[in-house]
Amino acid sequence: MKLYNSIGPSPRIVRMAAAEKGIALDLVEIDIMGGECRRDPYMAEVNPLGALPALETDAGQIITEVLAIGEYFEELVPSPPLIGTTPEKRAEARMWARRIDLGFATPLTLGFRAAEGRPMFEPRLIVAPEEAAPSLKAMAFWTLDFLNRQCAARDYVAGATPTMGDILLLAFVDFAKAVGMDPIGERAWLAAWHARMSARPSAAA
CATH class of the missing domain: 3.40.30.10 (Glutaredoxin)
Known part of the structure; x- marks a missing residue:
């Protein structure tokens, strides 16, 4: 492929x-x-x-x-599963991936394009007004607070093993760090989760 x-x-x-x-x-x-x-x-x-x-x-x-x-x-390649092995597990994995995509990755991306990334993206795409950037980023960080609370008893967002939601979250948390934001801050679960995900061999891909 x-x-x-x-x-x-x-x-x-x-x-x-x-x-x-x-x-x-x-x-x-x-x-x-x-x-x-x-x-x-x-x-x-x-x-x-x-x-x-x-x-x-x-x-x-x-x-x-x-x-x-x-x-x-x-x-x-069904194994190892990244979406789940039963209808219930697949539904939960997809639910968390959608929450992370719509609640974190999307507003984070739109906020970045409206502010720091504006010189690159404005000539190519429709971007949000610059004054919308703080609100878009606040939406994204609200989702991190939500994850930090809701996932506190789990190793990964949908349970005991990583799913596509974890991969999506890691990529965009690291992106936020790379462009000068602090996505982890005082979020204890997120910090421990980030260390676990970053230690996986796939994180270097």
Whole structure:
């Protein structure tokens, strides 16, 4: 399989999921800083939205969106499970992944693009007004407080083993740290969880 790869948290999610599953990927590096993803041939041949990552299957199909790619990996290689082994466990894993995606990753990304990332993203995308950035970041950090409370008795967000939600959360927590935010702060569970996830071999993917 071929992964159209770049810097940033989203491609890292796919690389980590593949590493957890033992799936080998042929990486094709795309220069997002140079805008390679926002013009042809990438938009015409890979992803018309101009976003990364994109997975090209062995059959030649292109799959985008990190959680969809994670579901595809789960279908191909069910063990170790990253979504769950029963209908109930899969529902819980998907619930937490959606909460993290919509409640943390999305507002964090939009807040970054509206503020620190504005010079890069404003010429390419519709970005939120700069004055919206603090509120968007506050939404994201509220979700971290929620996770810190709700997951206090667990090792990982959906239970005793990592799921796609944990991978998504790690990628965006580390992204927040890299751009000058402090996502961990006094959140004790999050700090312990972050140490556990960062120690996994897949975290280096």
